[in-house]
Structure formats: structure tokens, C-alpha cells
Amino acid sequence: MQSVDVAIVGGGMVGLALACGLQGSGLRVAVLEQNTPVPVDDNAPPQLRVSAINAASEKLLTRLGVWSAIVARRASCYHGMEVWEKDSFGRIAFDDRSMGYSHLGHIVENGVIHQALWHKAQQCADVTLMVPAQLQQVAWGENEAFISLQDGSMLTARLVVGADGANSWLRNKADIPLTSWDYHHHALVATIRTAEPHQAVARQVFHGDSILAFLPLADSHLCSIVWSMLPEQAQQMQNASEEAFNQALCVAFDNRLGLCSVESERQVYPLTGRYARQFAGHRLALVGDAAHTIHPLAGQGVNLGFMDAAELISELKRLHAQGKDIGQHMYLRRYERSRKHSAALMLAGMQGFRELFAGENPAKKLLRDIGLKLADTLPGVKPQLLRQAMGLNDLPGWLR
Template identity: 70%
Template sequence: MQSFDVVIAGGGMVGLALACSLQGMGLRIAVLEHQEPDASALGECPELRVSAINAASERLLQHIGVWDDILARRASAYQGMEVWDRDSFGKIAFRADEYGFSHLGHIIENKVIQQALWQRASQLPDITLMAPVTLKDVAWGENEAFVTLEDGRMLTARLMVGADGAQSWLRQHADIPLTFWDYGHSALVATIRTEKPHDSVARQVFHGDGILAFLPFSDPHLSSIVWSLPPDEAQRLAGLGNDDFNKALAMAFDLRLGVCEVESHRQTFPLVGRYARSFAAQRLVLVGDAAHTVHPLAGQGVNLGFMDAAELASELKRLQRQGKDIGQYLYLRRYERRRKHGAAVMLAGMQGFRDLFEGNNPAKKLLRDIGLTLADNLPGVKPTLVRQAMGLNDLPEWLS
């Protein structure tokens, strides 16, 4: 039987970032993952699943020593944002250099981030990577958790961390209730080549039944799209021939970047909001999608998860320094309070924003157009929005 201080279920982006953040604290850390990340070289066409990594997450990734590796693999900085309401006057736009920043964030393939983090974790002496493995059982003792794997191996942990995604086995096994709601939309993702250059600007347009975002890659004519639509319409668009899809996409985007050409297959997945009733329990804590999932409206999902990892690492460091039991719920409640608040604010904000921009009700349309125009023109509003978009209003103290 192997003994660890922290066992992290899930070797995705958030679980690995947490493991790397705990290096050097004198803790023995294990990361359990179903499948070792694909180490094959990246293809010419970017992966479909990407994240908009904000400045706060960039600081965390710099701190744990993977940022340069991520940039060397493939990452695309964006310097501006534009949001508008189709067939109306509401719009807002801003650029990083107007507020003293070189960029607002980076569009990075999830595979790139996970590869870099896995490689980094494999080099750190405090971390044991275990893959492929599957959890079979966890029994909660007074002073430690007893972990049984499908292959028969047994581990003990002073603290279990659920970083095993939206369908978290660990969360379900611990009987932590989950509040969830169907957004009534599916996301359609694809890689698109555009006639006009994107100028490193992330763009998002709201129309009656959907939200369409173009996220710029380093190739000036290549973008990743995330198109939030009613499920039937998402499936219909996914099944169109390339020519018909390209025309529908360009029209939905107001021809802002001219003619569009799809360069990848199209993938759809349902959009569901989730919020665990508890982010912590005795000898257990949840991070990332195991604790919360949000609408991809502002690309904040993985950024929320990275801030969970940063906050938890900070809290465990404090407890370790004070000689306290890192698995005691009494002490983990501080992490829970802080991160539940951050996630709740984000979930409520995204839901309210989505509700406001859904449908073509004339009164609602006028309200959102006036709101966008005021935000674009009132002094002091855009600097706050820029800092929010960059994640700088939700930084743990040690990353400030």
C-alpha cells in the first residue's frame, strides 16, 4: 500500500496545475488519470477544443514553470475584443494597449496545455503520475482516505481532490449533491479560415437564437468558433455540406470577416450548468468542472478551474506551514467559501447575460443595446470590464 498526502483524481488541465502548484511543500502527491495524455506532435490543423486563457491563469502557469513550454508548442495571443448584437446598434469593443496591457489573453488548445503540464509534472520529485488507472472505491477514515484502484492496488491519502471533470466519479461517490440546469443549447465547434484577417481580436455576436464567437489563432486568417445554438439547429448546421455551412456561418457573423471556409470536422456537445452544493468535505475537496461548469459565453470555464487550483494550493501551503491537518473539513471550509463565491458570481453573471441576449423581444433588445452602448461609452466602465475579462479581479493574493 502506497501512502500519499494528496491524491488527485484527474490528470486534466486543472488537476495537473494543482499538482505542480503543490511541488516543494513537502507533500507526497499522486495524480490518477484514466489515460496518459497523447504525446504525439500537434497536427497542422488545431484541435477543436480550445480555451481562452486569461492573464490570471497565465500567471499561475508561469509560476509553475510551464508557460514558456506552452508558448513554444502553440498559443495565440489576442489583443482586442468586440461584442455586438446582430441587426441592431448595441456593441462594445476594447483593446489591451488602451489600458496598458500587451494582450488580453491567449487562445490555446486544451491538448497543448495538458501535454505541457503532464511533462512538467513528470519532472517534479514530489509528484507520482499514475496512468492508466481507474478508481474502484474510496473509504473515508478518520485520519486518511483508503483508495482502491481497479487493478487492485491500494493507496492512502490525507486529502482526496476531485479534479475528474463534470461527471466526477469522486463527487458522486461522496454523495455530494449537484445543482444543474440545461442551458437549452448545444455548442458547435470548428476551425474556420476567413477571407479577412482577424487582427488578433476575439469577436462575439448575439443573434435571436444563438451566440457565435470567433477566437483568433496565430494564423491571421484562422479562428476557432464556438457557436451556442438550440440543439436541433446545432445538429442541422453540423450536418450541412461545407458550402452551405460556410454561407450560414458568414451570414450569422454579419460577414465581419468576409467569406468563411470550414477547415475541420464539426463537433457538437450539450451545454449544462453545474454547481456542487459543497466544494469540500472531510478529506475531500473539488476543483474545476467537478465543482462547477459554466456556459462557454466568455471562455471562463478553465480559468475558474485554474483559480480553484491556485486558491487550494495557497490554502494547503498555509495549513502545512501551521502544522494543521490538510484533510480536515474545518480548515478546508475557507477554500470552499472563497471558491463557491467566485463560481456563483460567474454562474449568475453568465446566466443573466445569456437570458438578456436570448430572443428578439423588442423591449429586451432595446435594453441590451442601450446597455452595451453605455458600457462602450461611459468613463470607467471598460477598464473594469477589461480587468474582469483578464481575471485580475479574482486573483488569489499570492498571484497578485
């Protein structure tokens, strides 16, 4: 039977970031992942699932030694952001120069981030990647957790980390209650070619019943779109002819970048908000989507997960250095308090934002427009909003 200090269930971006961050701490780490990653082909078209990596996540990935590998492949740096409401005067714009930054973030394919972290984890002496590994059972003992896999092998760990996604098997196994709500929206994702160059600006437009984001990719005429709309609308747009889809997209986007043409398949997935009542328990911690999922309207999902990993790295290193038991719930409470607070703020912010921008009520529309206008023009508001979006208000000490 193999024995480790930390068993991370799930080898996605957040689980791997945690594993890489614990390298050199003296803790033995195992990552249990069901599927062997599929290599990203640099000559293939961009993948549909992308993330907007903010400054905080960039700092973490730099400290883990993978950022240069990510940027060397396919990452698109963006220098501006624009948000507006269709058919109105409400808009807000940010640019890095005027705010004193070199850039605002990067749009990166999830596969590129994942592959860089996987390669890094393979090089870490303290990390064992177990793949394919399918969990069969887990039992939490007084001093360690016992994990049995479907191939019959067993593993003990002082701490088990659930990084196994939104439908976390481990969270369910631990009977951690989950608060979840349906956003009554589906997201359509696709890659779009635009007639005019995107100029490295991320753009988002609100309609009464939909939100459309254009995220700039490395090719100056390619954008990844996330179009969040009513489920029946999303289905309709997924099945529409290319011509009808392109036309609807141009209209929805106020023709900001000239004619748009879809260059990929169109994928649709439902949007659900989730918040675990506990982020930690006896010999258990949750990170990333296993702990929380949010609306993609601000592209903050993976950034929130990366900060969970950053906070847990710092806590586990501290506890281990002080000779404390890393699996005791009373010691994990510090991590739990800090990350529950950040996730709750983000979820509440997204929910408020979504409700404010939903519907065509004229009074509400006027309120939105005035709000956007004031945020754009009042001194001191934009820098605060930008710091929040870049994750700079929420950094664990070791990344500052």
C-alpha cells in the same frame, strides 16, 4: 500499500496544475489518471477544443514554469475583443493599448496546455503520476482516505481532490448534491479559414437564439469557432454541406472577416450548467468542472478551474506549514468559501447575460443595445469589465 498526502483524481489541466503547484511544499502528491495523454503534433491542424487563457491563468501557468513551453508551441495572443448584437447599434469593443495592457489573453489548444503540464508533473520529485489508474472504491476514514484501484492496488491519502470532470465519480461517491440546469443550447466547434486576417481580435455576436464566437488562432486567417445554438439547429449545421454551412456562418457573423470556409470536422456537445453544493468535505476537495461548469459564452470555464487550483495550492501550503491536518473540513472551509463565491458570481453573471440576450422581444433588444452602448462609452465601466474578464479581481495573494 502506497501512502501519500494528497491524491488528485483526474490528470486534466486543473488537476495537473494543482499537482505542479504543490511541488516543493513538503507534501507527497499522487495524480490518478485513467488515460495516457496523446502527444500533440505540432504539424497537425489545430485541435478543436481551445481555451481563452486570461491574465490570471497566465500568471499561474508562469509560476508553475510551463507558460514559456506553451507559448513556444501554439498560442495565439489576442489584443482586442468585440461584442455586438446582430442587426442593431449595440456593440462594445476593447483593445489592450488604450487600457494599458500588453495583451488581453491567449487562445490555446487544450492539448498544448495539458501536455506542458504533464511534462512538468513528470519532472516534479514530489509528484507520482499513476496512469492508467481506474478507481474502484474510496472510503473516508477518520485520519485518512483509502482508495482501491481496479488493478487491485491500494493507496491512502490525507486529502483526496476531485479533479475528475463534470460527471465526477468522486463527487457522486461522496454524495455531494449537485444543482444542474440545461442551457437548452448545444455548442458547435470547428476551425474556420477567413478571407480577411483576424488581426488578433476575439469576436462575439449575439442573435436572439444563438451566440457565435470567433477566437483567433496563431495563423492570421484561422479562427476557432464556438457557435452556441438550439439543439436542432446545431444538428442541422453539423450535417449541412460545407457550402451551406459556410454560407450560414458568413451571414451569422455579419461577414466581418469576408468569406469563411470550414477546415475541420464539426463537433457538437450539449451545454449544461452545474454547481456542487459543497466544494469540500471531510478529506475531500473539488476543483474545476467537478465543482462547477458554466456556459462557454465568455470562455471562462478553465480559468475558473485554474483559480480553484491556485487557491487550493495556497491553502494546502499554509496548512502544512502551520502543522495542521490538510484533510479536515473545518480547515478546508476557507478554500470552499472563497471559490464557491467566485463560481456563484460567474454562474449568475453568465445566466443573467444569457437571459438578457435571449429572444427577439423589441423592448428587450432595445435595452440590450442601450446597455452595450453605455458600457462602451461611460467612463470607468470598461476597465472594470476588462479586469473581471482578465481575472485580475480574483487572484489569490501568492499570484498578485
